[in-house]
Amino acid sequence: MNSKINLSFLVDFYELTMAQAYFKYKPNTQATFDLFLRDLPVNRSYCLVAGLEDCLDFLQNLKFDSRQIEYLRGIKIFSEDFLKYLAEFSFKGEVWALPEGSVCFANEPIIRVTASLIHAQIIESFLLNTVNLQSNIATKASRVVQAAKGKAVYDFSLRRTQGIDASIKAARSCYIAGCAGSSNCMAGLLYGVPLAGTMAHSFVMAFNNELESFRSYAEVFPDSTILLVDTYDYKKGIGNAVIVAKELEKKNKRLKAIRLDSGDLCAVSKLARKVLDKNNLKYVRILASGNLDEYAITKLIKRKALIDSFGVGTKMGTSADSPYLDVIYKLCEVSDNENDFLPRMKLSTAKITYPGRKQIYRIKNRKGIIEKDILGLEDESIKKAEPLLVKVMEEGKVVYSRPNIHEIASFSRNNLAGLADNLKKIEKRNQFTVKPSRALKKLKHKLIKQNKK
């Protein structure tokens, strides 16, 4: 079946009502918005950015179709001239962004949009949704990969992600973050994520006995068989795997791995390793799955589990301990005439934002470790610092050479390598302070003063 929906309508209703008011009162007003994290989630000291590719596709192709316009007309609060405007709408703004695979911190713009107020506002819901999902899962997956200490991690989350889109994007985000592959065929097809898979308990149960099921699978896939050994009794299961491995050897084939999916994975892995080694099957790998995440994997590795790779599903694919980012999209300047932008900031309790058109300046030490991030104004010159935001769109056209998924994964690996160890701790959030530049601080205080008058 073909699911065919025009994503342009993924917009909060109030964006459109506000747009109608802007259409009347602020048709020529330009504005800049920052999309950023107000705060990092529990136990996270950084955010691994993902989602830009989908944002660019959305911005480039945004167009309301006649069915959508008709639907809005039926609500009876939109004027005909505004509906006509919407029907002809396409996004014409300038966009700066952190490339996918960047590491960032709270208060740093991930995407910065300068456009007509209406344009900048209408795209809010989609940008937030997209960056939220993909950066959150990428961040989570990078933690799982770090916990696995070099052992391969596979994404098995399709069955329990929050919907279809989440499943595909989770597979992509996990791969960007360092996973070795995914079970999700759609992600393989769309993005080139390497596919991985084993067998289900139901497969074993569909045969008269476990050994028969193992033999059948190995016969069909002599080069890529991973046997699930815990359907009935894992000791017998490991024994049956040994039998099948020996049968494969007679055909000059090697059993790839066995999979453990229940019980005390550490204890079972040690037993399995012993049995396999005793039978001269040192080459047979052990894959573990079942309720895993960075916390469980850290414990397994501390206990010296003899596991060679991890299949991680639900908890990674939903970022279960923190299923959303505190990501917001805030107006930071506004101009009624093109040459005179006025910085703005929100002052409500505990939600103060930084005004003005900003850039992130990153300073690394000689070893390439991130030492300091300075949040400054655009075009500041800060010594030894690298500006991180890149121009990706100009007048609604993409001006960014999009890297492929493997390039993004490699960029991500380099970025993660730039994090000091204390920022990679899994059980504790360490504060990496992003400092405002002197110019930004000055601007902020000026605005607070103005408001008090």
Add this chain to the structure above:
Amino acid sequence: MNSKINLSFLVDFYELTMAQAYFKYKPNTQATFDLFLRDLPVNRSYCLVAGLEDCLDFLQNLKFDSRQIEYLRGIKIFSEDFLKYLAEFSFKGEVWALPEGSVCFANEPIIRVTASLIHAQIIESFLLNTVNLQSNIATKASRVVQAAKGKAVYDFSLRRTQGIDASIKAARSCYIAGCAGSSNCMAGLLYGVPLAGTMAHSFVMAFNNELESFRSYAEVFPDSTILLVDTYDYKKGIGNAVIVAKELEKKNKRLKAIRLDSGDLCAVSKLARKVLDKNNLKYVRILASGNLDEYAITKLIKRKALIDSFGVGTKMGTSADSPYLDVIYKLCEVSDNENDFLPRMKLSTAKITYPGRKQIYRIKNRKGIIEKDILGLEDESIKKAEPLLVKVMEEGKVVYSRPNIHEIASFSRNNLAGLADNLKKIEKRNQFTVKPSRALKKLKHKLIKQNKK
């Protein structure tokens, strides 16, 4: 833009490798699978079922296209005869299901599939993903609605749901569960969910001052203005709302509501109510938003907050305190010839399942409250009990008259009304024991014995 993807490929890779082994060894084997919750999530004593509509669409239209077949060919482990089989594949099974809006408990089949092993297996990933997301959000939203004690709840989650699909399905699931509407335009268009919205802080900030922004909005939407009063200072904001309400009165119009989005919502609501009442604006409603869920709303209501409706976003739309269901899909019988089905069960530690083709029998008391659920075998006759699973597909054709979203919402309301109060507690999970029938128990013990031999 049109997002056009063939959802058929939303399948875990191992479903296809297993299918190839079945294709060789078990081409005529029939099987029955149950999709059910192994356990209920934290603090939940029931599950509100949703997702059937998408499952039926998927099953009815499942077809692998040539691009997908070509992709699989490129992996070089699939045989040509199997790829030919896949290219011609369409789902031909029988499906029984709980209607959307049903209330169910752990171990009760939500969907039961009887089909050729290959057919039943290939659909696993999609069914799990869909029921997982939609039932989880529906359950969460029903808790939020209950906590609100009759005050309207609106879904504002689009910007932070886990992706595009989740945002649309969350809006639908929330409406089924009793929400009054959503901010998600796509859900309005696709499902007829009533739209709701207010204004953003950026709207207020885009004007020279708050009063000007309020006046402009009210001018454009004189019948549906909700003013956000906390951008700079909520006391001044409420004062400005009063001014605009009075100006609207001169045009025989009424300000609909004000919205509070930060600070101590309870205290601010009391102050706002006082100011509004003192100005003879008793009709102006107070809507509150900002980090709300069933726990926060319960506290606000206990403290007698003067809030008339709630805008609930992230935590409802992601079911943040429990972002997934422990939903599984398990083989429960298998037959190598059509007339001789053999029940199956999994025996690995802590993961035992019930064998056989099952039905749920529900017994209510005279007041309509659910007293007992009996998990029995198909076609048992249990006194005074209503069988809950309905046949929805026969040989791959839908044989179910699909209710519209408003009918589902009404069915859901009736189902929730059948829950005893102790099952609706928000802070505590109470066990409602689903008892196996005598026949089911007997079957289970027989299989355990057989396996020990």
